[in-house]
Amino acid sequence: MRFCCCNQGIMASQLDSLRLALEHSPDNVPLLLLFAEACADEFQLADARSAFEKVLKKDVKNIEAKIGLAHVAQLEGKTSEAVVRAEQLIGENPEHAPAYVFLSRLLAGEGDLARARSLYDKALSLDRGVSDPGLEKTLAGVKAGNDGDDDSSKKKAGIAAGGDFMESREEDDSQPRGGAAFDLGLADFARPKVSFADVGGMDEVKKEIRMKIIHPLQHANLFNAYNKKAGGGVLLYGPPGCGKTLISKATAGEIKANFIALGLHQILDMWIGNSEKHMHEVFQLARQNAPCVLFFDEVDAFAADRRDLRQSAGRNLINQFLSEMDGSDSQNDGVLILGATNAPWHIDPAFRRPGRFDRALFVPPPDDGARAAIIEVMARQKPMGELDACALARKTAGFSGADLKAVFDLATEDALERAMETGKVIPLVTKDLVKAAAKHKPTTKAWFESAKNYAMYANQSGFYDEVLKHLGLFK
Ligand SMILES: Nc1ncnc2c1ncn2[C@@H]1O[C@H](COP(=O)(O)OP(=O)(O)OP(=O)(O)O)[C@@H](O)[C@H]1O
Ligand SMILES: [Mg+2]
Known part of the structure; x- marks a missing residue:
C-alpha cells in the first residue's frame, strides 16, 4: 500500500542507495520518507518505524509519517496500534481522505463492516480519487454505521482484544458478565475455561506466574504473615504468536477468575477526552469482579515512551494508568494485572517501577x-x-x-x-x-533480529538476559 505519491516503484535494490544518501543528509525529510516507505515495502519494519519516527521528530505534523507508522503497525500485526494511530490522524486532520480509507480497510479486516463502510463513504465524499475497488467489493451491500459523519468519532466500536484460541469453548457462558463491561466494549469479559493444562510447554512462565500472582492470591494469609506484599503486574514479552494472550487467559482459567482483556483503542477516546475515565472504570470493574485477571494487550501502544506521545490526552491517560496500578495498599487486592508486548524496548521505564510491571517474563517460541x-x-x-x-x-x-x-x-x-x-x-x-x-517460514526469526540488538546493547539491569540465553549469547 502506498501513501506517498512521490515514491512509486522503489525497488529493494534502491534501499542501499537511499541508505547511503541518508548518511550524507540524515535530516532530509523527503529522503527519510522515501527510505521509510521503501523499508516498509521490503518488510524491514524496524527500520521503517525508526525512519518515520525521525521524520516526526523533525516535523511533528507530518501526515505521511503518521500514516506510515500506522501502516507499519498494521504490518507488524499490531492492529490496535494501527487503529489508534489512524484515529488520531483523522482527529487531527478531519479532511485527510487517505486516512479514512486506511482505517476503513483495517476495520473491514477486523469484521467491523458497518463502520468501515461509513469511513469509506466519508473518504469518497472528501476525495473521489481515493477509491479502492478491493475495499468496495468487501463493503458491497453493507449499510453504513454512523462513523463517517461529523459526530462519528464519538462512537467508537471496540474490537475484541485477546487471542483467538479455542474461542468456541473457552468462555463459560454461565457466568454473570456485568453490563458495564459491554458499555466499555469489553467483549472478552468472562471466566475463561482454558487453564494451564491447555497451554503446551511454557513451564518457566507458568512457574513465575504462579509465584508472582497466583500464590499470593490463594495463600493470602501466609503472605501476610511474612509481610510479603502481593500486587504489581507481570509483563509478558516475546515474538508474536507464542502464547502470551493464551497464557494470560489460562491464568484466569487456572484460578477461576474473571478475565478482562483490552487494547488501547478501547479506552483511548481522544475526541471526547474521556479516556482517563474509561481507564479508571476498567480498573474499578476488575476490582468489583475480583478475583480478576486484567490483561492489557499490546502494552507498548500506550506504554510507549511518553515523550513520543505528543497528545496531552496520551500523557494524561498514561498517568492515570500508572496511578491506578499503584493503587492504595489494598485497592487492587485480587486484581492480577498482566500486560503483553512484542516490543518491550518501546516501553517507558516508568512502567517497570516496583508495584507496576515490575516483573518481565520472556515468552520464547515453543521448544x-x-x-x-x-x-x-x-x-x-x-x-x-x-x-x-x-x-x-x-x-x-x-x-x-x-x-x-x-x-x-x-x-x-x-x-x-x-x-x-x-x-x-x-x-x-x-x-x-x-x-x-x-x-511456511517461521515468523519468530525477524523478532529475534530486532531483539538481539536491544539485548546486546541495551540490556539495562539484565532485562534481556533470558533473550540472550535463548540465543546462546549469555555470558
Ligand atoms: N503454548 C501453546 N500451547 C497451545 N497453543 C499455543 C501455544 N502458543 C501459541 N499457541 C497457539 O497460537 C495462537 C497464537 O497465540 P497467542 O495469540 O497467545 O500469541 P501471542 O504471543 O499473544 O501473539 P501476539 O504477540 O501476536 O499477540 C494461539 O491462539 C494458539 O492457538
Ligand atoms: Mg497476543
Whole structure:
C-alpha cells in the first residue's frame, strides 16, 4: 500500500542507495520518507518505524509519517496500534481522505463492516480519487454505521482484544458478565475455561506466574504473615504468536477468575477526552469482579515512551494508568494485572517501577516438547489419520504456535482440494503437515533480529538476559 505519491516503484535494490544518501543528509525529510516507505515495502519494519519516527521528530505534523507508522503497525500485526494511530490522524486532520480509507480497510479486516463502510463513504465524499475497488467489493451491500459523519468519532466500536484460541469453548457462558463491561466494549469479559493444562510447554512462565500472582492470591494469609506484599503486574514479552494472550487467559482459567482483556483503542477516546475515565472504570470493574485477571494487550501502544506521545490526552491517560496500578495498599487486592508486548524496548521505564510491571517474563517460541503438545491440541480439531507429533515438532524448529496453526491451515487447504476432487473427506496425516511446514517460514526469526540488538546493547539491569540465553549469547 502506498501513501506517498512521490515514491512509486522503489525497488529493494534502491534501499542501499537511499541508505547511503541518508548518511550524507540524515535530516532530509523527503529522503527519510522515501527510505521509510521503501523499508516498509521490503518488510524491514524496524527500520521503517525508526525512519518515520525521525521524520516526526523533525516535523511533528507530518501526515505521511503518521500514516506510515500506522501502516507499519498494521504490518507488524499490531492492529490496535494501527487503529489508534489512524484515529488520531483523522482527529487531527478531519479532511485527510487517505486516512479514512486506511482505517476503513483495517476495520473491514477486523469484521467491523458497518463502520468501515461509513469511513469509506466519508473518504469518497472528501476525495473521489481515493477509491479502492478491493475495499468496495468487501463493503458491497453493507449499510453504513454512523462513523463517517461529523459526530462519528464519538462512537467508537471496540474490537475484541485477546487471542483467538479455542474461542468456541473457552468462555463459560454461565457466568454473570456485568453490563458495564459491554458499555466499555469489553467483549472478552468472562471466566475463561482454558487453564494451564491447555497451554503446551511454557513451564518457566507458568512457574513465575504462579509465584508472582497466583500464590499470593490463594495463600493470602501466609503472605501476610511474612509481610510479603502481593500486587504489581507481570509483563509478558516475546515474538508474536507464542502464547502470551493464551497464557494470560489460562491464568484466569487456572484460578477461576474473571478475565478482562483490552487494547488501547478501547479506552483511548481522544475526541471526547474521556479516556482517563474509561481507564479508571476498567480498573474499578476488575476490582468489583475480583478475583480478576486484567490483561492489557499490546502494552507498548500506550506504554510507549511518553515523550513520543505528543497528545496531552496520551500523557494524561498514561498517568492515570500508572496511578491506578499503584493503587492504595489494598485497592487492587485480587486484581492480577498482566500486560503483553512484542516490543518491550518501546516501553517507558516508568512502567517497570516496583508495584507496576515490575516483573518481565520472556515468552520464547515453543521448544520441541511444547510444539508436539501444541500440535496434538490442534490435531483434535481436524479429521486426522496417523500423526507423529514429535516428528512434526522436530521439523518445525523456530515455529511459534501461530506458525503451527498456519501449517495446519495450509495442509487443510490442500486436503480440501483433494477432497473436492474425490468428494470424500481424506484425513490429514503427518506427511501432509510436514509438506505444509516446508512451505511456511517461521515468523519468530525477524523478532529475534530486532531483539538481539536491544539485548546486546541495551540490556539495562539484565532485562534481556533470558533473550540472550535463548540465543546462546549469555555470558
Ligand atoms: N503454548 C501453546 N500451547 C497451545 N497453543 C499455543 C501455544 N502458543 C501459541 N499457541 C497457539 O497460537 C495462537 C497464537 O497465540 P497467542 O495469540 O497467545 O500469541 P501471542 O504471543 O499473544 O501473539 P501476539 O504477540 O501476536 O499477540 C494461539 O491462539 C494458539 O492457538
Ligand atoms: Mg497476543
